Structures are given as structure tokens and as C-alpha cells.
Amino acid sequence: MAQQRRKKQPTRTTQRSKRKTTARQPRQTGTRSKSKEQLERERLANLEQIQKASQELSQTQEKKKVSLGQLHVITEKLTEKKQVIQGISTQLHGIETNVHQTAQQVIQTQRTLSQLKNEYARLLYTASKTSNGFNRLMFLFASESFNQFSLRLRYIRQYTEERQRQAARIMGTQYRLHQQLSGLTQQQQRKSSLLNSQLNENKNLLTLKSKEDEMVQQLSQQEQGLRQELEERRQAVNRLDNLIAARVREEIARAARAARLAARREAAVAAARAARRAAAARNAGGGAGPARTQRDPETSTAEESSDADNATANPEMDAPETAAEAAADRRAVRIALTPETAQLSSSFSGNRGRLPWPVARGFISQHFGRHPHPVLKHVTVENRGVDIQTGAGESVRACFDGKVQTVTNIAGMNTIVMIQHGDFFTVYAKLRSVNVHEGQRVTAREVIGTVATDSEGTSEVQFQVWHNSANLNPESWLGHK
Template identity: 25%
Template sequence: MKRCLVVLICCFVIVTTLFAQSNKLIKELESKRGALQKQIAETESLLKDTKKDVGSQLNNLAVLTGQIDERKRYIASMTKDVSAIDRELGSLRRQLRGLRKDLKDKKKKYELSVKYLYKNKSIEEKLMFIFSADDLAKMYRRLRYVREYATFQRLQGEQIVKKQEQINKKRAELNQVKAAKEKLLKGREDEKHKLESQEKKKRTLVANLQKKQKALQNEIRKKRREANQLNAKIDRLIAKEIEKARKRAEEEARREKAARQKNKSKGKSRKTESTSRRRKARPLEKYSMSKADRKLSGNFASNKGRLPMPISGSYIIVSHYGKYAVEGLRNVKLDNKGIDIQGRPGAQARAIFDGKVAAVFKLNGLFNILVRHGSYISVYCNLSSASVKQGESVSTKQSLGEIFSDLAHNGRTVLHFQLRREKTKLNPEPWLNR
């Protein structure tokens, strides 16, 4: 009897847990999509520059391309969520089939026990069964059997009621998940229509720019000159920072060697010093770090894909890393050493990880900041002000300064962000949590 009661309780707990799991899955998927949807909605207002000059139209094209990329990412996320819900529906259907089969078996057993009791329903028959025992011990066992069988029949009836409740709950859960899927499919279709509208607008913008090839090429050359000037300055500062780190590592190694030599004999000490001189004479082939730098590098690398965006508030990536041609425009090729992130006026540049400010410099009237994270260096450009100084330690998400808002282009606010490992340029996007 106790075992039956335990089974009943376990079944109830399992069904309740599964129901909660489906609800949790739906809520998690909706939460992730909600964040993406909010991001898209907030960035739609960024496309408001109505000027017809090439610079403004190129900026609008970058924003529109970024919005299209975001919407495609959102639609891909919705498709992925549909697959997750389909898997959940399949699991729920299998559970429902199992519950129905279990209910059918229990009903059959209950029917047999009812028939048996009906045949032996009279009190006289039960008493005859009990008192016809050969001895007192058998009589007691038969009495206990009659009582336990009656309890067993009652529990079977309760199990059927509970099983039916489980089936009803599972059916309700299944319907809830189906409704979530239908809502998601409808939302995906709406987003596809919006995407088609944006792509049509982009084609119109590209067609206008194609008519202004000469002005377009001049604008591209101007942007390229500015980018080359900035990158050359960044490269020089990073080379200096690498050299500083190498000297710190050498100094640390010398101190450690001096400490070890105190514990060695005089002869061994001379031998070690001779070997050390020979090693020191060799050119340094690779970048070396102090223990503190190595630790910080390891911590930074282990957070790949989880680093916060280097801009506060809503944002959109308007230019990606690497060399690529602008779709629809002839002979328009871009080479971005980082990514360009557009936000709202007043947006702050913020540190993506703990580190130390390696440099703060001004170029063309705007501030640029380098933050060292061991062997990794993050670069924040196009700031109207800097709130940190060289040598200052910064923490994750700490504000570094306000991003410049270009009033000539309706307050266009763009952070140029780069990520390096020593001298190697990295694509920042896989490192950031989007």
C-alpha cells in the first residue's frame, strides 16, 4: 500500500515538473527574442538622416545594412526557436501516449478486480474464506489479505483518477506549446515582410549612390585616409606597449633568477650565470609576459563570446570586420580593422574587461583609448571626451568616455572598436555577447 502511495506522489511530481519545464522553455525563448526585438525597434529610429549628399547616404546605407543583418539574425533565432518547440511538442506527444497507455492498463486491472469482488461480494463468502483456514495463523493471513485487497482496489481507483488528471494536464501543456509555436510562426512571417521592405529601401538607396560614382569614390578615399591615419597611430602605440610588457617580463625573470641563485652553491651559481649570459645574448623571438599579464590574458580568453558590448544603450553594428565589397556598389571596397557600432547620442564607450589604460590620445579633435588585458588590447575610438587616464586600472563595463555625436549628421554616434592580441588584429564580434 505504501509503495502504491509513493508511486502516485512520484507521478504527480514528475508531471508537475515537466509542465514547469515546458513553461520555462517557452519563457526563455520569448525572453531572448524579446531582447532582440527591442534592440531592432530601438535602432529603427537611427535611420533619420534625410540629406542627399553622398556621405549621408553612405551612412544611411550602413545603418540600413546593419538593421537588415539584425533582422535576419532575429528571423534565424525564431527559426531555431521553432525547432526547439517542435522537439518539445514531440516529447509531450510521447509522454501523452505513454500516459494514455498506462491509463488503459490501469482501467483493465481495475475492471478485473471489480469483477472478482462482484463474484465474492457477500460478507458470508468473505467470512467463510477466512474461517475455513486450517489454523489461526492462516486465518490471520487471510483476514489481512481481504483487507489489503480492498485497499488495493481503492488505490487502483485513485490511480485511475490521478492518471486522468495527468493526461488532462499534459494535453493542456501540449495545447499551450502549440499556441506558442503558432504565435512564433506568425511573428516570423511579419518579420520577413519587414525584411523585404528594408531590402527594397536598400536597393533604392544603392541605385541613388550608383549615379554619384565620382563623389562616392572621393568619399571612400577620404574615409580610407582617416582610417589609415588612425590605424598607423594605434599600431605604433601597441608596438610600444608590447615592448613595455616584454621589459616587465625580463625584469621579473631577473628577479626570480636572483632569488634562486641565493640557494645554490657558488660553483653552480657561476655556471648558471654563464648560461644566462649566453641566453640573454640571443634575440627575443616572441612576445613574453609577466605572470600578472599571463593570468589576465587567460581570464580574458576564457570569456570569449561573453564579453559585454563596448557601448552603452541600444546599438547596431554598421560596419563589420575585414575586407568586403559593398553590395550593389561597383568598386566600393572597405577594409575595417575592427567594427563600427552606432548608438544613441550620449552613449558611453565602456571597457569590455578588467585591464589597465595603455594610452589615451587625440586625433582630429577626438579621443581614442587603448586598454591592455594581458596580451590582449581593446581599442575605443571616436570619443568626444575621455574619463580615464593612462596607467589607470579599469573594470568591466566601466565608462571610458562619451562617444562623439556628429551634429552635422543628425547626431550620428558611432564607436569604432578594435581588438588585438599583441600585433594580431582580431574580429571582435565572436568575442562579444550579443
């Protein structure tokens, strides 16, 4: 019996090691691949933007004189290059984390494999003592009872099966270790490749930064010309602001007058119907029979339609407005919406952050609001919209369905197009030519003209968004290209 207990002890040890081995299996993570793919897509998108900016820079550099347009392109390329480097740094950080985790898993797997091999060696040593068939038979026939004989026979079978399972676990652990080491090698190769890419991008960044500094220095020597250009731009912006404000006020006043006349006509129609009902009631009270009090529905409908036509054609309805009414229209601050324009306005507002860009390609060379001049010190530039620099001859598109409210020319802004979307307005300035006319209905992404190119070779469109008389930031309305 003591010999039986001693021989059963390796089995308990093996079972404990099996539980430990199962508990020490490395955790598998499935979220890394998605983040890597997303970072790779962002990197490729940034490289595409850099390529487009390079094309636009080559167009502006056809002019020998350094211009702000060239500086804007260089600045955009610097921004995109920094984003590429930031993306590489993020990937490197993720790879370093994965390498550390994989290294820990390799160490743990090597420890587990060592334990499994030691336990398997003990199993083989114990099994070697009973490898002789005679010893096995002596062990069985030395049983004191049939029950003990059955238990010993089961023990021999279980011991053999456990030895086989232990060998299978060793093979599986060796395979997992091989996979982990292979993955670790691939991650280290990827890390080395990214480090080389980061080094090259940093060199390119320094080259672009030097080029930007050189351009700024050259432009600083043209301070007088830049100040004159800035003053001309301010005057052009003021003319555009005045035009937009005037058109918006006119539309608000027109909508207020239309709403007032519509309300007056509705009141006239209601009064005519009330008078007709009162006359019918008096006739019925004057002794008319029951047959005369009943009215034909078709006759009633025709009479109401006649009342509406009479109210519409009434000269008093179209009479010149009084000074008080005109003043009230001018004091209105919001466009009075009809059901149709209210739906259009709601649809435009619901697409905030998803509106298509007015050009298919390009970048924002000057952002919305007040910001320092890129060259002149202590000079602030204010922008009512965004300047989108693009290629020469690029088509300009409407960003949403609407009605062309204004098409005109402004000195310094070339041709402008103003489109109304309910109580919202979008403005497209610096156009060379237009394909639409005032009062025309347009749809989203419909081409309304082409962008103009200035004397320095810079092609850009000025894009603005207004809500009634409030100027909005277009960047919060435009979607991703």
C-alpha cells in the same frame, strides 16, 4: 481447493497489471523550461537591439539624402530580425517535439487507463459473487482446517484492499491524463502564437529587405560620390595608420632606451659596490685590526644608497646615446616592460572577450578586416578596427585602465585618443571632443570624449586594438553589451 485457486487468480493478474502500470509511467523532463527561458531572453534582447537601431535610423533619416549610415542601420535591423525569426523557429521546433512526446504520453496513459478499468471491472464482477455475507461465511466455514480458514480470511481482506487500490490508481491515471491534455492544449496555443509571430516577422523582414534594396539602388546612382568618399576614407585611414605606427615605434624605442639606461645604472651601482668591497678588503689585509673590519649596517646601507645616487647623477649615465644605441632602440620590436607595465599588460590580456564597449549603445556597422563594399561592386574595403554606429552625442569610454599616449586631430578621423595598457594600445577615432590629455591616467569606463556626427547624420566611433606593432581584431576582445 479448486474454488480457492480460481478466486486467487484475479489477484495475480492485478499484481502483474500493477507492475506494468508502474513501468509505463511517462518520463518527466526538466531541461525544456531552461532552454525556453534562454530563447525568450535572446528574443527580447534582439527586439531591444532592433528598437535601438530604429532610433538611430530615425536620426540618420533626418537628412534627406540616402547615406551609407542609413544602409548600415537597415542591414543591422535585417540581421537582428533574422535572429528573431531563427529564435522563433527554434522554439517552434522545441514545441513540436514536446507536442509529439505529450501526444505519445496521452496515448499511453489512455491505454493504461483502459486496462485498469477492465481489470477493475473483473474485480467488481468477482466481488459481486461474494457480496452476500452468507456466501462469504460459507466460504470461510467450508475450510477444512483453521489454517485454511485463516488464509481464506486474509484473501478476502487482500482482495478488498486491492480493489480499493485499483480504484485509486484509476483516479490517479485520470488526473494525469487530464494534466497531459491540458498541457497539450497550452503547447498548441503557444505554437499557434509563435506561428503568428513568425509570419509577422517574415513580413517585416520582407519590408526591410525591400527598403534595403531600394537604398542600395539609390546609392548605386551616387557611384561617383561613393568612390570619392571611399578614397577620402582610405587617405584618412592611411594617415591614422601612419600615426599609430609612429607612436608605437616611438614608445618601443623610448622603452628600450629606458631599459638600457636602467641596466647601465644597475651595472654602475654594482661596480661601485664591488669597488668599495675590494677597498675594504685591501684595508683589512694591510694590518687593520678586527674591530676595523666590522662595518656598521647603517653605514653600509647609507654607502650603498650613496652609490646608487652617484650612479643616477653620473653624467655618463645621461650622456647622449650613440648612433649604434639609437639604431638598436629603433630595431626593437617589443616594448620593454617594467614590473608595473607588465602587470597591466597581463591584466589587459586576461580580459580578452570581456572588455567593455567604448559606447553604451550601438552596433558594429563595419567589421574588422577586408570585406566587399556594401554598394560598389568589385570594390574591397579594409578596416583596421571596427566602426561602431551609435547615437548623436554619445559618450566614448576607455575600455581598460591605462595612460593616454596621444591626443590629436586627423583629417577625416576628427579627434583621436590613443591609450596605452602596457604593451597593448587602444585607439578611439572620430571623436567630436575629448576630456583627457596626454600622459593622463584613466580607468575602465571613464569618459574620454563624445562621438562626432558627420554631414550625413551618421554618428560612429572607430575602435582599434594593437599589441606592440600588431593590429588585432577588436571583436574578439570586446564583451557582450
